[in-house]
Amino acid sequence: MPKRSTPLGGQGTLTQRLRDVLRTRILSGDWRPGERISSETDLSEQYRVSRVTVRTALKSLESQGLLDIRHGSGAYVSNFGSSIRAGLQELRSITETIRELGFEPGMKFKSLQQVGANSEQAAHLNIEEGAPVLAMERAILADGEIVAYSYDAVAIAGLPSSVVQAIGKGSVFAALAKFGVYPARAFAEIHAINSTEIGWGSKRPSGALYLLLDQVHFDRDGNPLMHSKTYFVEGRFQFVILRTS
Amino acid sequence: MPKRSTPLGGQGTLTQRLRDVLRTRILSGDWRPGERISSETDLSEQYRVSRVTVRTALKSLESQGLLDIRHGSGAYVSNFGSSIRAGLQELRSITETIRELGFEPGMKFKSLQQVGANSEQAAHLNIEEGAPVLAMERAILADGEIVAYSYDAVAIAGLPSSVVQAIGKGSVFAALAKFGVYPARAFAEIHAINSTEIGWGSKRPSGALYLLLDQVHFDRDGNPLMHSKTYFVEGRFQFVILRTS
DNA sequence: AATTGAATAGTTGTCCTACAACTTTATAGG
DNA sequence: CCTATAAAGTTGTAGGACAACTATTCAATT
Structure with missing residues (x-):
């Protein structure tokens, strides 16, 4: 050796x-x-x-x-x-990405509670409608400025309730990792959205234009872990992709 | 052996x-x-x-x-x-992608001519401002419906003038391939755009919401070949990405 | 009968050595 | 200066070996 x-x-x-x-x-x-x-x-x-x-x-x-x-x-x-550091094809925590880009990441929870899955969440997470999920609504900050709003639902079956506290304190990825849950892949759909219904709070951006990343995270075995709709404020975050043949 | x-x-x-x-x-x-x-x-x-x-x-x-x-x-x-085949991370001709998804691809040129590069094109293609480029404005169709508007500029240095005719007849990728030019990589930036200044013609979509794919194509050696700003009509084309860790 | 534990076979991870195929540099000759 | 050749350097592939890990089998124990 x-x-x-x-x-x-x-x-x-x-x-x-x-x-x-x-x-x-x-x-x-x-x-x-x-x-x-x-x-x-x-x-x-x-x-x-x-x-x-x-x-x-x-x-x-x-x-x-x-x-x-x-x-x-x-x-x-x-x-x-x-430039690739913010590459979309690499699955990384938003918080960590923001930090690597040289900003101070932050997070503001609007809600964080266990609820019954709605039909969209149930379909994406492959569970019954009404089954318990950990739902959250968050604003994601970089240097105090809101860069995205995220609506997430974690399939909670088998997760201890203490995970709720852990998530409230920092990155979702980091919290899940403590319980042996590691997202290995995500399947994302991208859309342009123009709506005033998104976001909240006083620091809400003036525009109504967002880039929506609608994604489902899976573990190594292909089991869905989390459904996540993240609305990135257009212009405040640069998304790049390297495409190869 | x-x-x-x-x-x-x-x-x-x-x-x-x-x-x-x-x-x-x-x-x-x-x-x-x-x-x-x-x-x-x-x-x-x-x-x-x-x-x-x-x-x-x-x-x-x-x-x-x-x-x-x-x-x-x-x-x-x-x-x-x-599902991966239609993924964004794979560099493929839009025309071919549309055909593989089961639609009949089409294309309508608004312009196709040799002009001097503007500052944006020059910067992306790494050439002098005013150097000759082949610029085109196209509408891309699927089953007769407009799915995207594309503004492209090909670095024309060394390309025979007959390539212009070839491009006018079909896919840009296919035309370039005939002259030994193969895009190997593309670096793309994604944005949400809300503007009425984009697009033209009678079949122009009612909405003004687009997903912009701003990309530069490179050959194997890293030389920029083409700068391309493609505005996809939101909702008419599904973009998916597989993200891995 | 059910559970535990150890042995076993199968599979991926890493190492070593060797050589083929290709590229770049150096060299000699014109 | 230019060209052709040789040499050195680098990646691509081969083969064999063993370590590390996983899944299965089966006997021993509870």
Whole structure:
């Protein structure tokens, strides 16, 4: 078993940990866009892992659009590196995304209670109508400014009631993680919405134009965990997608 | 050099060819959603490739959301397999997407001419302001109904003038392909737009609400090829994204 | 009978070595 | 200066081995 100088902290498989380290290095600018990163052999020696592990990690970053690997030449930092952080295809907590973009995330609950699922929620979560769900209405803030309103419903079956308190204190993702629930995938639909019925409070934006992200989160096994309708105030959040063929 | 019974036709690396074959098998229902596919060793023997190649192909399909690989257990077909095809993250011609969704695609040009690049186009295409570009304004139809208005600019340097005629007859992608130009990636920004300034003609939709896909297409080497602002009429086109962690 | 626990076989994760295929750089010759 | 060739460097694939994890089987215990 090889020992490594930089212990590759974190969780997950060795490849995943290495991938995260390399992603951080790329995003932090260790290599400039268009520049060639170290060769697989070099990285293999540097982190004391096999070349197979390095290759798998690089391939993963390539499929995320951060790298462009060319046979016989090397792996080059893609020219989109800096903007991709807010990429839609990567499933991340909104709170964490806001923080990584350099803002101070915040959250204001309008409601947070256990209710019976309405027909839309029941259909998305694959449960009976009226079955208990944890419903919440939140305003999401960045540096004190409202960037989105979110209407969420968590399938509550099997979750201890203490999760309610945990959610009230911070990120939904972080709260669920404490109870062993990890969203692994989300299936999202995007719409443009123009309505004055959305949002509340005094800091409500003047416009009525929103980008709606209507998504269902699933766990590893494909079981629906949460239905979420998030209305992003147009102009205050930049959504980007890297499309590949 | 191993010989394989099924020759894995197509182009690209061995891994890419195997990946395409396996993706086709998955989408065609060789294994049902949730079902475990053959083990890496089995696939390795079946296609006469090394386990490394099989692993790389499977990992690629996992990052596309088609598979879920579990340590010590196997690779399972994800439950979204059938819906993903229309996903935003896959770069495809709008025309072809419309046809695959079962509609008859159409296109109406308002203009198609060589002009000097404006500042926005110049910035996105990384050329001088005023440099020649092929600009077009089009309405995109599905079954005769307008689903989007698109304002595009192709960096024309090096392209023969005959490409203009080819584009006028059908898909832009198809026309460019004839001249050896293949968009490999696109970087898209999404916005909600409410404006009456968009669109033209008698079949113009009554509403003024659009989903704007503002994207730049790049070739394999990262050179910008085309800037494209496409305004999709809200409600007439469904955009979905699979988000993974 | 039901539950627990250990052994077992099967599968993915990582390692090592080797070589093929491709790209870039260096070199020699004109 | 230009071209062709050689050399070095890099990614792609192969094969074998073992570790780590999962699912199953079956005997022992309650």
